[in-house]
Amino acid sequence: MVTDTDISPREAEVLELVGAHLSNAEIAARLVISVRTVESHVSSLLRKLEAPDRRALARAAAVPAAAAPVPPSVPPSALPAPLTSFVGRARERAELAALLAAHRQVTAVGPGGVGKTRLALAVTAEAAALFPDGVWFVDLVPVTDPGLIATAVAGALGLGEQPGRDLAGSVAAALADRHALVVLDNCEHVLDGVALFLERLLASCPRVTVLATSRARLMVPFERVYPVPPLSLAADGDSDAVALFVERAGAAGRPPDPALRGQIAAICARLDGMALAIELAAARCPTLGLDGITAALSHPLRMLTGGSRADERHRSVRAALDWSHALLEPADRELLRRVSVFAAPFTAAAAAEVTGSEEWLVADGLARLAEQSLLVVSASPSGTEYRALETIRQYAAERLAEAGEVDEVRGRHLRWCLERAAGLAADRQDWRARFDLVADDLRAALTWAGGRAERRADAYELARHLAELTFTRNLTGESQRRYEQAAGLAPGPAASAAMLRQASAVAGCRSAGDDMYRLRRAAADAARAAGDPAGAAADLASAATMAFRYSSTFVRLPSREEAVALIDEARRLAVPAAPGEEAGETAGGVGTASGEEAGETAGGVGAAPGEEAGETAGGVGAASGGEAGKRGAAEAALALAEAAVLADAFGAVQGPSVNEAPETIARAGRAVELAAMTGDPLAESAALDALSCAHLWAGDTFATAAMADRRVRLLASLPVSPTGTHELIDALGMVTEAGLGAGDVPGARRWARRLAAHPSLAEAGHRAPLLVDALAGHAGDVLDGSVRLLDAWRRAGSPARGYLGAAAAAVAMIHGLRADHDARRAWEDVLDQLGPSSDRALGYGAVFDAIVLLHRGQAAEAVERTAPEAAEVWKWITWIWHHWYVALRAEAAVLAGHPDARDRVAAARAAVTGNPVADALVRRAGALLDGDREALLATAEAFETAECPYQAARTLLLAGGEEAGRGAAALAALGFAPMAPAPAPA
Incomplete structure (x- = not known):
């Protein structure tokens, strides 16, 4: 009998869409996979569910009768559902649609409040049939770092980072053969990041079209700009602007008397046809009436405050916002400007902490702001949430600066973010969903605090937390950047070295060998600056080991001479020279290995034949504790590096029958002994990997399997960390394949199942279970x-x-x-x-x-x-x-x-x-x-x-x-x- 656990998550998605009567092509586009992959999933489902044909499979999907099939002509879509109707703009829709049909990248440009987003959504919905492989909408408002454009797009596409690729590369790979449309909304604050991302995306994806909305053009050569005009105006009241005002006023209470359309037209003209300004004015119609609105528009606060940078249309939007702001009670003005620090939707409780007010007062004020159309209200599992539209949020942020409250309020927001981050690290229940809700605020707070010397300590803590959280969230590219950022903010070189080691480990998880090597060498420099020669020695030795354990993950592989030089330098730091002896001259050093020619490498010591070097985990961890412990860790790292270099030359060049086999095994065994003495299971695991491979090259299948089994059991109970995760995944792969080589198929299958279930392999999978x-x-x-x-x-x-x-x-x-x-x-x-x-x-x-x-x-x-x-x-x-x-x-x-x-x-x-x-x-x-x-x-x-x-x-x-x-x-x-x-x- 087939159970739920027999059907994979991807098969369950395919089954649901089969039940909705989608074709294989439609399913492929919806899930961003190939048609052949869909066919394989369907075949698997037919077999597992013992269904004779696709019709029976659809019945097995148990789709409710009320669920209407998706018409074949409607492509998969990921567009937000409009909360209000779209009014008018027939000419603009036709013009923008024509541009999309003729050009691969179109930017709808206009001031805040002109209606760029709504126009883009309306045109996209109408043009969806032209893009059979899908339409996706990406809101860039929460993005505060230009380097995170790819992260936002990948999130909208439902993509994770692929091994060996950053998120921009993963997005490009997913859309490489797709005829699709991507809408990037609100680009103005991250223009440089958007431009770089689009250059890479459009060069890699010849059938992808991008529609961007922005207050300023992107300034890229392939861009076609469409200036979004204000709503049409007419003195007799027969215009899009008047139609919008009437519709929104009716939604707020009751529609104005049709006989007053001329007066409405005059109001819309004074607002220059700006959609946001008209909506704000219409929302007050039931309480102020048309006369009150007309009088309010004459208020002095309508005058420009943005200087020469703003054009006339922008001046009108600012005037409307000034007018709306002036109608607020002083307490509500204060609340609006203070909640402007939130980059994502927030609750009343969060707003109370950040604004420094009682929660009941804040909740009452937020409700009033929502009634004024200055906040958008939505329900969520965590309670009622509020969000300011971006134009209003930026306006409120200016008021915050004018009030001289930026440091005070953003400081409280920073503390709130630190508490959230620490809470997420301590309580892992449903933490991923909770992290996603606050991630943009954590990033925004770090962006603000990172540039202020007086906030350096807090910025360091937040960067460190964010690095840990994004790693566990499988955002490994961002995690590496955050660890590097934390290293730059660290209170001293010792802390900086610790962060750089973590960054190096994350780079290893990403199969980015050059970064892994670079960061470990940087950690050595920081350790030396901290007066920690033993820690620096361990880092240098680990960097040398990486060049051999992960050789295939490098773009520029360090030469063997370079690795030997690192080991010699590490030895000088770790082992003080005796009188009359040059530092580092020890018997049996790497440089004295017989039969080796400099530069001859072939994969890593951790890479078995047929396995790409770099699947294995890397480097001995940094020592902690007293000087004796640090010196012991350095000695262990040196022993591992020497064993790695010798084993690499021995295995690749000389063969398993030469006399060096016992020496290689002895060196690796000594590395295991020294690593075990440090009490660091990650260091011992790395050394066991070297010993496994030494036995492997010597042709001892069963010793290899025994070492692999010992290694994976050593790592079984370690907490999640970048180095630990990388080491465990590699160890699981090694023990699975080593068991298979020794004929322990039942054991290999057990390990393979554990490997396949590891969350870090949710996207990529592993070869070992297939081999077994x-x-x-x-x-x-x-x-x-x-x-x-x-x-x-x-x-x-x-x-x-x-x-x-x-x-x-x-x-x-x-x-x-x-x-x-x-x-x-x-x-x-x-x-x-x-x-x-x-x-x-x-x-x-x-x-x-x-x-x-x-x-x-x-x-x-x-x-x-x-x-x-x-x-x-x-x-x-x-x-x-x-x-x-x-x-x-x-x-x-x-x-x-x-x-x-x-x-x-x-x-x-x-x-x-x-x-x-x-x-x-x-x-x-x-x-x-x-x-x-x-x-x-x-x-x-x-x-x-x-x-x-x-x-x-x-x-x-x-x-x-x-x-x-x-x-x-x-x-x-x-x-x-x-x-x-x-x-x-x-």
Whole structure:
């Protein structure tokens, strides 16, 4: 029976839209994924829900009868619903729509209050059919940092940051092949950020159109400007301006007498046809009447206060706001200007804290301001919320400055933000939703406080909190920037060093190797400035290690000479020179390693063959505690760096049979001992990773698996942190794949499930679960996981990521076993796009191809595919693939009648001892060679125990007779095509 937990969140979204009778193309556009990905989800749902066709699937979605299907002609839309009707502007709508049809970037320009946003929304709604891949609206009002434009757009699109890309890149990748419209509203305060973002977006997305609204043009060469005019005016009252006034006055109470339309026209003319001013005036009509409004417009406060920067239309809006402001009671004026510091909707309780008033008084005043149309009221789970329209908020902010209250009120707002941030860090219940509600205020408060020397301490605390919160919110790009900002605001170099280490760790989570390396070196400089040579030594050694553990994440990879220089400098800082000895000259130093040539690197010490260096976690953490503890951490970091450099040269250049293998293992083991003495589990984990890889290169599969298991258990209970998260994800991937290589399929599946459920992998997924399910023979799980992998890869822009090659090859193998030739070719195309790799030719590719060839009865071709001796291709099969390779090679030789078959079986039996799966494969080959049916059937039981259902079913088919029927049925139940009869062994 299919349960809710069997259906992934993305499948649930697809199922809901199928129930709404959307086509695959419409679903793809709605969810910003490819049509092929939708087809894969639908196929998975049909299988899971045992539905015979799409109609039955729609019924299974249980869509309420009242839910109307979305007409195919209406594209997916993410436009805010207007709270009031749109009046007039037929000519402007037609003109702006024509510009959108002819140009890729149009900016609707005009003063605040002219009606730019409402016009843009009206035109966008009418033009939506021209953009079949969707329309999205992005309000930039809450954005206070020009560098966060991409964050706002990604939020509107429902995108997270993709591994290896910043948010701007993630947005561009998601929209690269879309015919879509993006509306950027209220750009005037972040013009530079918008211009840079649009240049990148439009260059990467040739079918995307952008409509911006702004008080000033963006000043980019590809911009087409549309000046939004005031509402039309006519003395006889037959105009858009009068129509708007009448409609809004009627909504506020009762419509004015039609006989007075001429007087209304005169009022609208005095307001220059400005939509906001007319709405504000109309809202007071029931209480003041037309005569009162006319008199108020003659008040001296109508005069300009903005200087020569404002044109006549802007002067009229300001006059209307001055007039509306003058009608307020003094207490309400004070409240309006003080709540202008909020960048996002706020509650009465929040306003009371920031304004310094009693909550009941504030609540009463907010209600009066809302009645005056100066605040917008909305309901939320946290209670009634208020928001000032941007023009009014800016006007009120000017009044705040004139009153000399900026420092006082913004100071209280800063304290309120600090309390919110600390509360979010302490109470994690529903914290993500609570963070989203206050995030813009936290950013705005930090922007204000960061530029004031007297607020530096508070700004540092807020930047630090915001860095932590955005990291946990998976906004890793912003988190790194906030940690760097905190480092610049820190009260001293020691605190700055701590923040830079965190920033480096976040960069590691982003696979930004250059940033990770740069920031760790900057942390070393800060530690030296703080009088902490041991901390600086640990940072320098960790930076050197990063150059080898994360080599593929760098744009400019530091040379081996540079890394060795860092280690030498770290040694001088950590180990004082003895009399008569030059600082740093110690026996066995990195520079004295034999057989190494400077600059020869091939992946990282943490990168297994077939795995991109950089999947592993990085660097020893900064030491804390006394001088002894710091010195111990520095020594541990040095030992790890030396082991990393030596292991890299040894593994990449010399091979597993040379004498350096024991030395490499000894160095890594010493690094583990020193790290354990520091009491820092992250440092110990990093050293265990080096030791795992040293055993790996030496060909000890089981020691590698044991070290990986020890490492992940060490990290299991650590709290969330940038370094801890990166280290844990890597450790889970390592222990999963190491277990698979050692034949512990049940254990590997358990770890794989934990890895797949990690929140930091919600978007990107991981290759390890796919490898486990594929080699075990769980076709349905592989097909489901392949949809997520393909979706994430395409969202990231289909980058060449070689470390995903094994996962793509595993999916292609499953389709080969299912005789789904088109799907297999499609995944082989993906494999080609991931980039060339020797692993594909000689490592995982040989294993997966051999399994498919043997399934098809092509034993001779399988012999050819695995022709090289294991020692010839050790570098590409050492990781997961060694035991699988030698076992399949032996079976292929037996089934093909190869003259060396018996020797291959004997050699394989010795190589795989202790691996339950590979041992069963080799015993099966031996039983086939000897014609021992009883021994053959015994291996079927071994495969069942090892949780490898495909190989168990294959064994029954190879046994023939009455068992063959059971084997065929088992294969069919697993979703595989019938197996070709195997030739009798010669």
